[in-house]
Amino acid sequence: MAKKFIPGGVSPALVTPFTKKDEVDEEAYRKLIRFVIDDLGVTGIVPAGSTGEFSSLFWDEQKKIIEIAVDEANGKVDVIAGTGTSGTKRTIAMTKHAMDVGADAGLIVTPYYMKPTQRGLYRHYSDIANKVDFPI
Template sequence: MSEVMFNGVLPALVTPFREGAVDEAAFTALVERQIGGGVHGLVPVGTTGETSTLSHDEHRRVVELCVKTAAGRVPVIAGAGSNATAEAIELARHAKAVGADAALIVTPYYNRPSQEGLYAHYAAINEAVQIPVLVYNVPARTSVDISNATLARLSRLPNIVGIKDATGDMVRASEQRLLCGPDWVMLSGDDPTALGYIAHGGHGCISVTSNVAPDLCAAFYNAALAGDGKTALYWQDRLVRLHRALFSDASPAPTKFALAHLGLCREDVRLPIAPASEASRQTVLEALREAGVI
């Protein structure tokens, strides 16, 4: 496997809340727990971080806090997406200014741009900010799907370095690797299929499950990236029900419930996300037991 800028498991960090505000102490402790568990990087203010309901000031503060707490021990890829190109540029500039190692920028949602519009969006960010950018493709949430052909064009720009691919499409991964070349960073955004994604040439995963079980996820990715298929499959089997359980209700409500059960933060979410249902809670608890987390 070629050396790339980012690999392994990078948690898509939750943003803990307390009494309606960001719980900075809990967030710092969660970051320390992730690093102690052996993760390979950190991703604040992504989808799992409820970025869509954070104010701009809160968004910036969480990125700053993550960078400060990580203190260079692992890279920080800061969420900086928006469906307005100018706003994405502003967030990416802030990420660079506070010392983030890269920006994760989702395909513009709601607008439903064409492939040419998508290319122009990322090309504008590439020109405006000198920071490595990962494209985040999650058509189930954005209603737009960036094509491999467009990614191949973007891969030729100096600051567009890779992708977080949440499609679960393995054939797409192989074709994309051939089109974009060996230096293109390929991170899965789908925990259950990440083992297959790595087998198709991927380099790791921006993971929801790592919030709950960083040490187990790190062991899985260390095995998978080392080519130890037997050990990787052991961890896959141990974690797969937990991967599913954390999406048994609107994310990140089940993940925050799991973290609250572990005593790591409150389970507070922001509307329109509601707390995990009772059925989801039972599913999460069963999966935590099966994985050996509790």
């Protein structure tokens, strides 16, 4: 069973900055993270969530966004990584990645392309919880 995680304080959902070439702007992203931690005093950050345009990111970009956030947070604040995708298997894989790189929890979204039944929703979340020993 995953350790209990109770977020406290303020954890903003971060935007994902892009360059004019439509690539993730790593320098701007790192600067944003340092600003919200050092100047605004947040207690956590949420990379690759809805505000971070996770659904528009390539798989490797979403992973990189989470990695950068963990690196910049450097244990100073919680990292609640947006690990949701449109399907259960991919969400499990992204959540495992967030866990492996040092995030504190995963932010999971309800499957958004197909409309699952209530039983399907339950299975989605229970499959993730049972296959990843990580707070979601």
